[in-house]
Amino acid sequence: MLYRQTAARSVLRAISSSNASVARSSLVNNVFKAPLTSSARYPTRPTVSPSLALAAHKPVTTALVRYSSSSPNTDDDVDVMAGIKGDAKVIKETFSLEAVPKDALYLGMAGVIPYVATSLQTVYLAYEINRAAVAGDGLIFSGQSAEFMLHILEPIQIGYGAVILSFLGAVHWGFEWAGYGGRFGYRRYAAGVIAPAVAWPTLLLPIEHALITQFLAFTFLYYNDARASVKGITPPWYSMYRFVLTFVVGASIVATLVGREQISGIVSRDHNISEKVSALLFLQQKEKAEAEERRKAEQEESE
Incomplete structure (x- = not known):
């Protein structure tokens, strides 16, 4: 069993x-x-490509990989172009002057022409002075003529800058009289007083010191105007309007300083305020001494 x-x-x-x-x-x-x-x-076994091997095991995954590698990456390009266009639109809207009244815009742009003109002339005359120092003669003007014209331009640019600074301070008086954004009294009147108080003493300073002082004054006034625009005590367009004009004036001042730096060792140095005051006191003492000598000479003749 x-x-x-x-x-x-x-x-x-x-x-x-x-x-x-x-x-x-x-x-x-x-x-x-x-x-x-x-x-x-075939005696030798043919090689099988990795893609075919991958297709044998995971055909769906391989198809997705092939499609992603072969299809153009249009989404990223569209996103990049859209980002660039968006940034350009933001910049255009930020620096837009469309809200500025046309008469104020045109007159403001015309007001910076003297500053730009004197700055460009300073740069050109500095080139002429340098050329005359190296080659013996300038391109159009001689070295002495260029230096003489440069000394004529100096008080024009500084004086015009002092006028513009005083005008920018007086604008706040106008806003106060009009009651724009309310009444602020001394706090808003102070801007109109500080501006000329800083501007006009620059007429007594050497040219480089005067230009630097006016550059700082323009920058401070723009900062004050921008804060006033944010607080609503000036028109909304006023801050951008002031930014554009201040930028042009500041660039002109920098160009003038660069041009003068190129001829710092060639052109005779301007006297500072202390030297001018000392020269004035010396002349007064000299005139008093001469008057005393004449008086003594008259007494001796009379005796």
């Missing part, structure tokens, strides 16, 4: 193993029939 059961189990195991081997052999013949045939034709 034991022998019969053992024989039956052996038969069942043999049948199941034979069926599995048949199934495996048929699957292998169907799947690998083409590779085996090609390998029989």
